[in-house]
Amino acid sequence: MESRQETQLVEKARKGDIGAFEELIRMTGGRIYNLGFKLLRNKEDASDLMQETYIKAYEHIDSFRGNSAFSTWLYRIATNLALMKMRREKNQKVSTDEIKEAYDNSMVKEMPDWTHNPAYHFKNQELKDLLNRAIDSLPSKYRSVFVLHDMEGFPVSEVADMLSLSEPAVKTRSHRSRLFLRERLADYFKQGHKAQVGGG
Amino acid sequence: MKCEDICRLISEYLDDGLDLELRGIMREHINLCERCSALLKTMKETISFTRRMSETEKVPDAVINRVYCEIHIRYERRIKSETFAPPEASKYNKKKEKRR
Structure with missing residues (x-):
């Protein structure tokens, strides 16, 4: 307002x-x-x-x-x-197909709940760098929606208005970006970071 | 409701974009399904983690000053063009065209 x-x-x-x-x-x-x-x-x-x-x-x-x-x-x-x-x-490092792949993977692959993994709480800087790189690699059409909706907190309707997109398009891009980032985090925990947890 | 439906709708669920009935059906499924419960928790955490990490950078003074400076240049240009433009230019040109 x-x-x-x-x-x-x-x-x-x-x-x-x-x-x-x-x-x-x-x-x-x-x-x-x-x-x-x-x-x-x-x-x-x-x-x-x-x-x-x-x-x-x-x-x-x-x-x-x-x-x-x-x-x-x-x-x-x-x-x-x-x-x-x-x-x-055109500096994105992942293709739109990879984003869609993350979406499809979420439908079929079982992903562990890493929210209780102490590494999630103690390795904040490492995770921050990882997520920054993941956001960095999002294709522009996904990154713009993710930044406006999830990082800046604009509602779907306003993001749609700002980017001249339909609301369903904003929802789809936001959803796929979230699943892609979640998958990156899941991969991080899968790649043996459980072992480092004890050390904090 | 299947796990695939939960995966498709989970973002809208988190954004409170679904009607109460559908939310209730999803909630029931999530409570009974370990996989979808993990999906909900990890999605929620992914979003809140990115929100938490989006720190606010302070705008460097030099950047602000550069912006002010650029705006002033345009302001001066606008003033100059308004001051020195012949006010009757368009009328004068029309008369000239008629004479031709």
Whole structure:
């Protein structure tokens, strides 16, 4: 929900008040930078994305209709710019087929419950690195949905709106991404990390 | 309800996206099925772990300043173009075209 202060600042910025636009950057900059960091996975690209997002927002502020919060509008701009960059670079390490495979595996393969495995609680940094690499390797169309829905906490309807996708498409991508990441974690525990558990 | 159905619907179950009746049927199956119970727990943990690890990075001041600077450049450009653009340019051109 857009705050009254945000609405007033947007109105002023539309009329050419640069101070109001700077205040909007101050209020929303952290979220946009962090979104960029989660989508593009490095600080330099997150900085460039933040800059491009605000330039685009400044140049097109007249087209902001106020149907959504200003910050949601910014998220949409930032996500689309990030997606364009990811598509250009095509740096994903796994294919869409592998994501689907994780989905099929979950249907047929039995996976152990590793939530009680002490390694899950004590090897936090190792798991964090593993999950970061797994998120990193997600194809852009899955990563964008996963970041917006699961990491940023946007509801399915808003993610669909931001990415111009249908809600069922968002649900499918989110579900497959989750199963893929879960499978990566399961593999980690299967590969003998039980043995290291005792040592903490 | 089969295990495959649970696997297909588990995300929506976790997102509270299902009606109460369907949730109840799933709950019943999960309570009796070790495999699906493990699926639920590990899915839940995968999501909460990624949420926990998504730390907030502080925006470096240099980045904020660079953004301000870029916006100011565009602001100056806009002001200049508004100040120096001949206000009647379009009218003048239309007259000129008519004369031709």
